[in-house]
Structure formats: structure tokens, C-alpha cells
Amino acid sequence: MVVKQQLEMAIRHYLQNTLPEGAALPEIHLSRPKQQGHGDYACNVAMQLARVLRKSPQVIAQQLVAGVDWPAVVAKAEVAGPGFLNIFLQQAAEAAVLGRAVMQGADYGRVALRDDLPRVNLEFVSANPTGPMHVGHCRGACVGDALGNVLISQGYRLQREYYINDAGAQIGVLAESVWLRMRELNGATIDFPDGCYPGEYVVGIAQGILLEHPFAVLDALDATVRQQLIAPLAVAANMAMIRGDLAALNITFDHYFSESALHDAGSVARLIAQLQHDGWVYRGTLPPPKGKEVVDYQPVEQLLFRTTKCGDEVDRPLEKQDGTPTYFAADIAYHRDKFDRGFGRQIDIWGADHGGYVARVQAAVQAVTDLVGQPEVMLVQMVNLLRNGTPVKMSKRAGTFVTLREVVDEVGADAVRFNFLTRRVESQLDFDLEAAKKQSEENPVYYVQYAHARCAAILRKADEAGLLLLPPEAVDLALLGAPEEQRLVTMMLAYPEMLATAAERLEPYRVATWLMAFAAALHRFYHKQRVMVDDAEVSQARLLLVRAVKQVLSNGLAMLGVRAPERM
């Protein structure tokens, strides 16, 4: 059992036996004090109880110190400040974490697979297959991949999924764009209409398809037939490109799910029929949207879903004016499909521009699966791409958007990932290309990686010196008494707790900020204490410390998908 839980239980046990009848047991919250002098854990329960017991928090805390049956790992507990209970652990008991980290290796901080948890479907990126990924997708990609790692580390069975929006009008536009490029390649002069995809990659796709399907053959086809031929080929080409872009970021998915397959299988139509049967839909007319001028608004009777019954503002259409299903209808079927595939928990990572979409999807999913609050939607705020402090204007139409690939090539996958993972998703952030390049050698990511390389260098040095590393149990941990050493030990103890918190709150950025603090602790230790000294026992103790630190750095970086280099 984790120390934190032992402490919690000990305190709860005491309170249960001593609190007067009817007094509610407060939540026992143990925190890691920022100040080293405040012990390994702090508890504020005395202050919470002050009002109920009509006693000063200091007095209550004092009673806790004396009365609680503290676990053996506790060295002492004392009252501090306004009534904090500061708990200090046995130094040797704490330092046992070093052996665990070294022995468990990559598994340190991880939890075994838990069958009691719902299976998780994590959907992210899902960029439209109409072109290469642009930098806007990058943040969601990094966050999603890291979150997947974090959840898996805490025992979740998780699948990473990419939803391919390969249905709808945009695909027709894509096919038409490819066809125009084909005609251009064939010698025609084309005036490209506004809605088309102008990017250079469309030419490549056109060329690729022409290799298999000669122009004359395509030209002879009926326009609709031709489009049906070109569209899937163009989508496939774009998806190959997108997979390549993701691979450049070291991101892979377990499953790619096709929207058109959903339509082809009749899932959408079946869902609508089912909803009609269950009384969730009706024919009605929506009022014009408020606050925004809709020039072409016409009151039209549509098939509407009663999302208002589950907390949405207005009911939402399932069919367009022409009778074909809306994207929303397909999306309900999609989330229903995830449920049918056995995912009791669905997490979607969307861009902030989809914020208005959350309520209706959650309402609909609740209606068709009885899962309340699903999908859990993480809204990732926008990234402002800057170059030398000025915004980079991005327009798909003008073909001026910056691709993910360009950014990765410029800045490097490790730096890109770390950069996007040090911030909470709720905060919009600026990403300056020039700054990222210029600072590429002073980036936080290198600070952490350097700490790892430094540990590796020390261990190499020890190896070259012919030093035989003792097994952890043979090392005298009491020799690690310096503040810098204890700081490292404390942080390693906190690592599993940090991971658990990151998973619980869906906040992978915690790993990155923790790593920066941990790396700082290592660098400080390095400058203060020499590892290999004349005293062989001290050397062994510090080498064990370095081995453990290197391992935990490596584990943390792995969570973020960032390399842990042996040399820099």
C-alpha cells in the first residue's frame, strides 16, 4: 500500500473513534508541502475541524500528533503554522524507493492492468482527410497521445482511435479538386473556383491516381461515377500523408474508423429509425439563431432530436433539407458504435471551435447508451502560430497554412511535443516558430533530456572505472542524507501519485511540469554532490540514486513520447 493511503487510514481511524456523535468526518487531504522543512506530507484536517469542535486548530493538531497510531514509516509528526500537521517519514524507509525504481525499471509508477475499470476509447486528431495536417492539429495530437500513455500506465485498457470524416460534401469537393488538377495536368487551363482545395499536394494525388487510371478513361466517365471513383482514392492518399505526419511526431493509432463505412453499413439510418421508435425525434421547425445574422434563414420543417431533454439549449436536426443525415446524426451513430464495441468510457479531444457541439453530443449519447456524461470532451484551446512575434495568417483557401510536418521539421518532434504538453489545455497559447528554433538549445525539453544524459554519463564513467554496482539491498541508504538527495527521493516517491492525478483529471501536462522540477533537482544535486568519491559506500549509495533518477526521468519522458537520450 502506498504511504499516502496508510497515513490517510491512520488519521481516519483515529477521528472515527474520537469525533463526537453526529460530527461529519471531513475529507482527509494529504498534500506534498512545497517547502522541504514542512515534511513529506501535510494534512489540514485540524483546521477543517476547528469550527466543528470549537477548538483551536493547533490544539486539535496536537491531539492528532499524540493520538494517531502512526504507521512505522513515520519518523515524526508535528504541528506547524496555523494548524498544519506536518508528517516526516523515516529517511531509510523513503529511500527504499530507489531500489523499487531500479528493480521495476520501466514499470515504476505504473499500475497493473485493472479489470474493474471501464475500457476507454480515446479519440483525437481526427483531422479531415482533405489535406495534410496543419499545426492546429498538433496540440491535440500531442495531448491525446500523452494522455493515452498516462491512462494506460494507471491500468486502463485503452484504444487510440482516429475518426475519418470521409463522408459529406467536403469529400466531393476534394474529388472535384483532384479532377481539376488532372485536367490541368492534361493541358487544360483551369480557373480554380473558390471552394476548391488549392494545395500543391492535390497535384501529387492527381498524378498518383493518373498512373493507375488514364485520363482518357476518367474523362469518358459520367461525372458522378468519376467522383465516386476518385474520392476514395484521394482520401486514401491523404490518410497515408496524415499517417506519415503523425509518424513524424511518433504517434500511431490503434484504430482508424471510417465515417462512410458507418453510412454504408446502414448504422446511421438504423439509429434514426431506433430514435423515432423510442420517441426521441419529431418533425419541427427551429427558430432562427439568435445574435448572428443568418441571411439565408428559412423556416423549414426538419427531423429534430430532443437534445433539450438532456440539457441542450435547442433541439438539433438529424436530417438536412435534402433529407440526407447531418454530421450530427452520423456522430451519434459513431459514439453509439463505440459503446457497442464495449467502451464504457469515451474520451474525445476536440478543438475549442467545437465547444458549442459538446452539449448536444453528450445529450444524444446519453439518450442512446444511458452513459451519463459521455463522451468526456477535452476542449483544446487554439494555438496562435507566430513568427518573430507576428501572427502567421493561415488560410486553406490561399494554401498558406503551415503544416504539422513543417513545424516538426523545423523544431523537432521532441521539442514540439514537450512544448505543447507543458500547458493546460484550457489555456490558449502562442507558439513562435522562430523562438522555438532559436531557443532550440535552451528549450525546457533539453533541460529534462540533459538531466537524463547526465545520469547516463555518470553511470558510463563508473562503468569505465570498473566499478561494480551493488544490488540495491546491499546499499547503505542512510548515507543519502543531504537535502539535495532527499529532495530527489521525495520527488520519486511523488511520481506515482502525480501520474495517478494526471490520469484522474485527464491532465497530461502534469507530467511535463513535474519532469522540469525533477530535472532541476538532479542538476542541483549534481553540482552539490560528487557521485564518485573515495568513500566506496557513499559512491554506491549515490550511484543507486543516479540509476533511479535516470530510470524515472526516462519513464516520465516516455509518458510524453519524448526521447530520453544517453548522450547530448
Added chain:
RNA sequence: GCGCCUGUAGCUCAACUGGAUAGAGCAACGGCCUUCUAAGCCGUAGGCUACAGGUUCGAUUCCUGUCAGGCGCACCA
């Protein structure tokens, strides 16, 4: 007009769901390499946490209002 997110050092961001002296990285200034990696360390400077109220032992955190920025507001995806 309504909804969601945000406002913290010159810049980019943290602060462990309400805790103790608000911290890192860049940028600035001053020190530290003939011993394990100077992509590092130590020090200095930099803050009315947008503003005004409220809740309580205690507020960057929770509530209300104001201001500022971002995103969204049928039949696109």
C-alpha cells in the same frame, strides 16, 4: 445578445480541485569549468495574481459584478 474558455514577473506558462514566503523556462545583470556533460549551477532584479465586492481560520483558486482577449451560436464538418 447568449454559451464555453482565458486573464499571474518584460515574454511563454506553473502553483498538487481552498493552504504556509505565488514558482519555472526565456529575456536582463553579476559570479562558477586543470576532477563524473557549462544544453548546467549559484546569486541579483522583476508581482496590488485584470479590477471591485463577497464567502472563512486562510482566496491566484470558490461566488457575484465590471473590463479585456479567444472560440462558438439552424439546414457545414
